[in-house]
Amino acid sequence: MSTVVLVGAQWGDEGKGKITDFLAEKADYIVRYQGGSNAGHTVVVGNEKFQLHLVPSGILYPDKVSVIGNGVALDPVILLKEIDDLSSRGIDVKNLKISSRAHIVMPYHKKLDSLQENGGRRIGTTRRGIGPLYADKISRTGFRVIDLLDKDLFPERLKAIVEEKNCILEKIYGSTAFVYEELLDEFRYYAERLRPMVTDTSLLVNQAIDAGKKVLFEGAQGTLLDIDHGTYPYVTSSHPVSGGACVGAGVGPTKINRVVGVVKAYTTRVGEGPFPTELFNETGDLIRQRGDEYGTTTGRPRRCGWLDAVILRYAARINGLTDIAITKLDVLDTFEKVKICTAYRYRGQIIREFPESLEVLRECEPIYIEMDGWQQDIAGITRFEDLPLKAREYVNKMVELCGVNHCLLAVGPGRSQTMVTRDVFAPA
Numbered sequence: 368m369s370t371v372v373l374v375g376a377q378w379g380d381e382g383k384g385k386i387t388d389f390l391a392e393k394a395d396y397i398v399r400y401q402g403g404s405n406a407g408h409t410v411v412v413g414n415e416k417f418q419l420h421l422v423p424s425g426i427l428y429p430d431k432v433s434v435i436g437n438g439v440a441l442d443p444v445i446l447l448k449e450i451d452d453l454s455s456r457g458i459d460v461k462n463l464k465i466s467s468r469a470h471i472v473m474p475y476h477k478k479l480d481s482l483q484e485n486g487g488r489r490i491g492t493t494r495r496g497i498g499p500l501y502a503d504k505i506s507r508t509g510f511r512v513i514d515l516l517d518k519d520l521f522p523e524r525l526k527a528i529v530e531e532k533n534c535i536l537e538k539i540y541g542s543t544a545f546v547y548e549e550l551l552d553e554f555r556y557y558a559e560r561l562r563p564m565v566t567d568t569s570l571l572v573n574q575a576i577d578a579g580k581k582v583l584f585e586g587a588q589g590t591l592l593d594i595d596h597g598t599y600p601y602v603t604s605s606h607p608v609s610g611g612a613c614v615g616a617g618v619g620p621t622k623i624n625r626v627v628g629v630v631k632a633y634t635t636r637v638g639e640g641p642f643p644t645e646l647f648n649e650t651g652d653l654i655r656q657r658g659d660e661y662g663t664t665t666g667r668p669r670r671c672g673w674l675d676a677v678i679l680r681y682a683a684r685i686n687g688l689t690d691i692a693i694t695k696l697d698v699l700d701t702f703e704k705v706k707i708c709t710a711y712r713y714r715g716q717i718i719r720e721f722p723e724s725l726e727v728l729r730e731c732e733p734i735y736i737e738m739d740g741w742q743q744d745i746a747g748i749t750r751f752e753d754l755p756l757k758a759r760e761y762v763n764k765m766v767e768l769c770g771v772n773h774c775l776l777a778v779g780p781g782r783s784q785t786m787v788t789r790d791v792f793a794p795a
């Protein structure tokens with residue numbers, strides 16, 4: 368058995384796309400298990416840049432099977448556009464499989480997401496319909512792919528649900544209604560385009576695991592955006608944590624070998640909510656500029672700050688991390704001093720564990736250790752041993768503070784700019 372779950376250890380945007388792409392080369396199956404088009408992965412292959420929202424990054428390797436699991440919020444508009452874009456750039460998508468149990472993002476989900484954001488309940492969402500979709504899933508009024516493919520049942524159910532949604536849109540939000548017949552036509556078209564790719568992906572993935580294939584489960588967003596374990600309510604509506612891989616792909620926990628947390632060498636966040644190590648000065652601006660910290664999905668500038676080891680320890684615990692993959696270490700190349708937050712000070716008390724109350728987190732002041740920067744361009748270095756001593760000391764400190772060793776280290780966006788320090792697909 369050779370299975371790896373890859374999760375974001377911070378607030379998302381840790382560079383998971385790049386690490387997934389790197390590990391995908393060694394894997395046979397790449398499986399998305401949660402989230403939807405709110406995610407945005409940028410993968411650089413040679414001179415070409417690919418921005419993927421729904422299609423697993425494994426699609427860029429022709430011989431791999433890419434799977435959209437049951438836990439994913441599937442927006443057919445975005446997915447089909449992505450498929451068409453990839454095809455037009457010569458990428459073969461014949462190995463893309465879609466779970467029959469994944470829930471479908473409907474236009475009213477996106478509209479409601481925007482209306483809620485414009486109203487008093489501002490979370491800073493990506494407005495991709497994610498919250499309303501998962502709310503419908505849990506309240507059992509959603510459409511799964513299998514429901515969409517059912518030519519007899521779908522029109523009937525859609526009619527009833529559109530009536531209900533229109534009532535909410537018009538009466539609560541004073542917005543415009545959807546026309547049932549138009550939606551039906553549109554989604555009948557999507558059904559036929561998706562149909563050849565749809566299958567029972569839990570069965571497919573379990574059979575692959577049993578046959579000894581290498582399977583990579585690709586999480587979107589990050590630990591602190593998890594609906595249960597994140598900074599609620601400033602979270603997404605799914606489970607980006609490693610446990611989400613079991614539910615969202617239909618595999619048992621006994622089938623998971625390793626859990627890799629992707630950690631950016633500093634911290635960023637988009638959207639609202641407290642962020643203890645956030646920098647409001649030129650250091651924060653420099654990190655944003657050097658790290659090109661602008662959202663792939665929305666283009667929003669990301670909030671930037673020093674690395675927070677309280678978060679890393681929390682992520683290690685919640686996900687059961689076996690390894691960390693460190694990204695964007697090169698962004699810190701020019702700094703004379705670098706800082707890591709090791710604990711918080713809250714009303715005179717020292718807090719070492721990530722607090723569950725946002726009100727507490729809001730008042731937490733970071734306690735930092737300061738280290739010398741390496742002030743050297745490391746983008747071309749390919750072996751850990753060749754990194755400048757100060758950079759290795761920084762990495763070693765990260766490992767010491769979270770108690771999890773590294774398996775990968777990235778010093779630039781290209782495929783070749785990743786050092787391997789442990790093969791996570793190797794048998795234990």
Ligand code: IMP
Nearest residue numbers: 379405406491492493497602603637638
């Ligand atoms: P939603 O997932 O669009 O509902 O947004 C909820 C929160 O999660 C907002 O703060 C978003 O900015 C954040 N979020 C959603 N997807 C991502 C992502 O891929 N990276 C970083 N933040 C995200």
